[in-house]
Amino acid sequence: MSMNGNSPAQHIVVAIVEDKPGVLQRVAGLFRRRGFNIESLAVGHSESEGLSRITLVVDGASAPVEQVVKQLYKLIDVVKVSDLTDEAMVSRELVLMKIRCTGENRHEIIEIANLFRANIVDIATSSLILQITGDQEKIDALLDLCKPYGIRELTRTGTVSMVRGNRTTTVKEIESDEITKVHQSQGRRVSDSQELPFSSD
Amino acid sequence: MVKMNGSQILLECLKREGTTTVFGYPGGAVLPLYDAIPEFPEIHHVLVRHEQSAAHMADGFARATGEVGVCLATSGPGATNLVTGIATSFLDSTPMVAITGNVARTLLGKDGFQEADSTGITQPITKHNYLVMRAEDIAMTVREAFHIASSGRPGPVHIDIPKDVLQEEVEFIWPEKINLRGYKPNTKGHTGMIRRAAEAISTAKKPLIISGHGIKWGNAQAELVALAEKANIPVITTFLGIGGFPETHQLSYGWLGMHGMYHANMAADEADVVIGIGMRFDDRAMGRFSDFNPDATIVHIDIDPAEIGKNLPTAIPVVGDVKQVLPEITEIIPTGDNKPWLSWIEKVAEEHPSLEVRETRRLIPQYIIRSLYEETNGQATITTGVGQHQMWAGQHYFYNDPRQLISSGGLGTMGFELPAAIGAQIAKPDAEIWAICGDAGFQMTLQELAVCIDERAPVKIAIMNNAYLGMVRQWQELFYDDNYVSVAVTQPDFSKIAEAYGIKAIKVETKADVLPAIAEAREFDGPVLIDFHVDQEENVWPMVPAGAALRETIEIPEKELIR
Numbered sequence: 001m002s003m004n005g006n007s008p009a010q011h012i013v014v015a016i017v018e019d020k021p022g023v024l025q026r027v028a029g030l031f032r033r034r035g036f037n038i039e040s041l042a043v044g045h046s047e048s049e050g051l052s053r054i055t056l057v058v059d060g061a062s063a064p065v066e067q068v069v070k071q072l073y074k075l076i077d078v079v080k081v082s083d084l085t086d087e088a089m090v091s092r093e094l095v096l097m098k099i100r101c102t103g104e105n106r107h108e109i110i111e112i113a114n115l116f117r118a119n120i121v122d123i124a125t126s127s128l129i130l131q132i133t134g135d136q137e138k139i140d141a142l143l144d145l146c147k148p149y150g151i152r153e154l155t156r157t158g159t160v161s162m163v164r165g166n167r168t169t170t171v172k173e174i175e176s177d178e179i180t181k182v183h184q185s186q187g188r189r190v191s192d193s194q195e196l197p198f199s200s201d
Numbered sequence: 202m203v204k205m206n207g208s209q210i211l212l213e214c215l216k217r218e219g220t221t222t223v224f225g226y227p228g229g230a231v232l233p234l235y236d237a238i239p240e241f242p243e244i245h246h247v248l249v250r251h252e253q254s255a256a257h258m259a260d261g262f263a264r265a266t267g268e269v270g271v272c273l274a275t276s277g278p279g280a281t282n283l284v285t286g287i288a289t290s291f292l293d294s295t296p297m298v299a300i301t302g303n304v305a306r307t308l309l310g311k312d313g314f315q316e317a318d319s320t321g322i323t324q325p326i327t328k329h330n331y332l333v334m335r336a337e338d339i340a341m342t343v344r345e346a347f348h349i350a351s352s353g354r355p356g357p358v359h360i361d362i363p364k365d366v367l368q369e370e371v372e373f374i375w376p377e378k379i380n381l382r383g384y385k386p387n388t389k390g391h392t393g394m395i396r397r398a399a400e401a402i403s404t405a406k407k408p409l410i411i412s413g414h415g416i417k418w419g420n421a422q423a424e425l426v427a428l429a430e431k432a433n434i435p436v437i438t439t440f441l442g443i444g445g446f447p448e449t450h451q452l453s454y455g456w457l458g459m460h461g462m463y464h465a466n467m468a469a470d471e472a473d474v475v476i477g478i479g480m481r482f483d484d485r486a487m488g489r490f491s492d493f494n495p496d497a498t499i500v501h502i503d504i505d506p507a508e509i510g511k512n513l514p515t516a517i518p519v520v521g522d523v524k525q526v527l528p529e530i531t532e533i534i535p536t537g538d539n540k541p542w543l544s545w546i547e548k549v550a551e552e553h554p555s556l557e558v559r560e561t562r563r564l565i566p567q568y569i570i571r572s573l574y575e576e577t578n579g580q581a582t583i584t585t586g587v588g589q590h591q592m593w594a595g596q597h598y599f600y601n602d603p604r605q606l607i608s609s610g611g612l613g614t615m616g617f618e619l620p621a622a623i624g625a626q627i628a629k630p631d632a633e634i635w636a637i638c639g640d641a642g643f644q645m646t647l648q649e650l651a652v653c654i655d656e657r658a659p660v661k662i663a664i665m666n667n668a669y670l671g672m673v674r675q676w677q678e679l680f681y682d683d684n685y686v687s688v689a690v691t692q693p694d695f696s697k698i699a700e701a702y703g704i705k706a707i708k709v710e711t712k713a714d715v716l717p718a719i720a721e722a723r724e725f726d727g728p729v730l731i732d733f734h735v736d737q738e739e740n741v742w743p744m745v746p747a748g749a750a751l752r753e754t755i756e757i758p759e760k761e762l763i764r
């Protein structure tokens with residue numbers, strides 16, 4: 001385990017991409033084609049309008065990271081790529097897990113949850129949902145402890161990361177409005193309310 | 202305020218981008234577009250007979266001129282027929298814009314009549330693609346597409362437009378500016394790297410330039426020649442790089458790879474500094490990567506950063522436009538003569554000749570191509586299909602211009618030869634264009650003979666008719682114990698086919714008839730097909746077996762010398 005809780009084979013790559021339909025397919029297609037494994041992938045809006053941020057955790061053994069970065073850059077819709085692996089950074093993932101429990105062992109589980117600062121967000125007769133945020137190391141440890149009770153359902157958001165300190169991985173360049181307008185509509189479905197001819201002839 | 206419909210906007214934008222020719226085939230989804238074509242007399246539409254050929258013609262047009270080739274097809278089957286041609290362009294980095302119609306917006310994704318997820322299909326075989334959902338976005342999309350297709354490392358860009366977007370009326374605004382935040386190709390090489398490259402070249406005892414297709418797209422032949430001449434560096438090329446460095450230049454030592462010249466392969470294996478310029482160290486060129494000249498220092502100059510270190514570890518990468526980078530290197534390297542190194546290569550070439558055309562009684566393709574070279578004074582533009590004839594066309598014609606050999610090197614698409622020749626001929630009506638065809642590949646696109654007539658394209662078609670899928674037969678002979686499976690093809694009478702299309706045909710069965718046939722075809726003002734009945738079992742040599750290293754190049758075996 002490295003200082004930021006990720007195993008050394010894993011790389012965290014952040015891609016700032018144009019917020020357009022199809023971008024995710026392009027990124028995913030690139031990984032599929034080269035046989036690179038994606039351990040996790042998290043996407044959402046970034047601080048700049050029109051740009052999304054994708055955080056990829058890739059298995060360095062399957063994917064030479066330099067190639068991953070360069071191939072990502074080849075995609076026209078990818079604006080900036082940063083390999084955060086060797087940076088001092090904060091990495092977090094949110095996990096929900098539904099754990100089997102009985103009246104007897106519920107308290108035990110709650111105690112474990114408290115130790116990890118996990119929250120109980122739902123409780124029922126024979127199960128409860130734990131929510132935990134943290135780096136992989138912490139999440140893996142909690143998972144190990146919960147396994148014996150029976151994990152009925154598990155969902156993970158995938159890692160998101162940010163460099164510590166004053167540095168950022170943002171994109172400085174601002175697009176003019178007219179260009180943004182076109183870029184954001186490209187490939188986007190028109191709203192249903194709009195009247196359109198039905199037949200394609 | 203000018204109102205136009207999507208079709209008119211598209212054509213207006215093509216016109217403004219300088220498009221003179223569009224290769225296409227109509228259908229339901231592009232009917233509105235075809236409806237508007239007569240309003241734009243500046244744009245000539247060439248009606249092909251299969252959409253694959255539309256893409257190959259646009260590709261041939263682009264390779265012959267350096268300009269963006271444009272092809273057009275309808276939705277569904279039209280778009281899927283384009284795919285082979287787009288992939289061919291993608292692997293050889295040719296600037297192309299492919300336009301398809303699609304079903305109306307509300308029908309997208311509902312498996313309507315002639316609907317295919319066209320952009321989904323072309324995404325991995327294009328440099329970029331677009332699905333345009335509003336007529337007001339067409340202009341910007343076309344501008345971006347031409348910019349992306351023709352800049353940096355060129356490539357095909359696909360634009361898919363639903364039919365109702367082609368019909369939608371909006372105000373036409375020509376975007377003065379485009380801005381692609383995620384696409385800023387780097388043309389200027391890093392000064393420090395250029396200095397290091399120059400140092401490596403200056404101190405090398407056995408420097409070798411391997412130049413590629415990038416010389417053509419970068420228009421950098423003169424810059425390459427200047428670099429090689431200043432320090433007397435021998436130059437070999439990749440297959441697609443043929444002609445990038447004049448092959449009759451005294452520093453030219455042919456091309457390397459699976460069917461490259463023996464001495465070129467040995468030089469690549471022996472060099473102490475390998476300077477890759479506008480090329481990508483492809484497996485067909487380099488042989489087994491792990492055994493490619495492990496001691497050489499590799500300098501790699503290319504515009505695409507993703508090619509650096511992709512296949513081989515690069516000691517000195519220079520990312521930039523060859524036209525800008527090469528003069529900077531030339532300026533700082535000292536002159537040199539490299540005498541011992543040049544004589545080493547010459548000695549190997551003398552002892553292991555690769556390009557001798559054997560004296561035979563039988564009609565062999567090598568003889569035909571060499572004769573064509575001599576008869577045309579090396580001035581013709583040659584297109585090829587894929588297979589043995591392609592390799593012989595690369596070997597036995599000598600090219601001095603980067604645009605002279607037009608061949609599908611990357612994807613290896615049979616059937617490329619005829620449509621590519623037609624595209625090149627339409628781009629350069631006065632050029633002498635020869636399509637060197639395989640008898641099998643020719644049958645994949647022969648319907649385009651009709652276009653030669655339609656367009657009065659005086660393409661000369663030379664079929665190397667060995668009645669075999671020759672290259673596959675060669676592999677079955679050499680690596681599968683002569684077990685010939687599905688390689689012997691019953692051929693139609695190609696002369697009759699040509700004549701059925703109204704094209705002059707000549708059949709040649711003996712060596713003595715070769716020169717007269719070439720002369721007759723050259724004199725005739727119009728397309729001519731020559732059906733050369735060549736020896737059936739001639740093999741291409743030298744050869745680096747698949748997965749072998751360059752130093753394992755095999756020369757023509759004794760028994761074939763005397764055949």
Ligand SMILES: Cc1ncc(C[n+]2csc(CCOP(=O)(O)OP(=O)(O)O)c2C)c(N)n1
Nearest residue numbers: 588589590613615639640641642670671672
């Ligand atoms: C579309 C396509 N299908 C299959 C192949 C595999 N292939 C490579 S060379 C070859 C034989 C080509 O025969 P022909 O056109 O007669 O040329 P020859 O090798 O005989 O000169 C084949 C089938 C290919 N390159 N392209």
Ligand SMILES: [Mg+2]
Nearest residue numbers: 640667669671
């Ligand atoms: Mg053949």
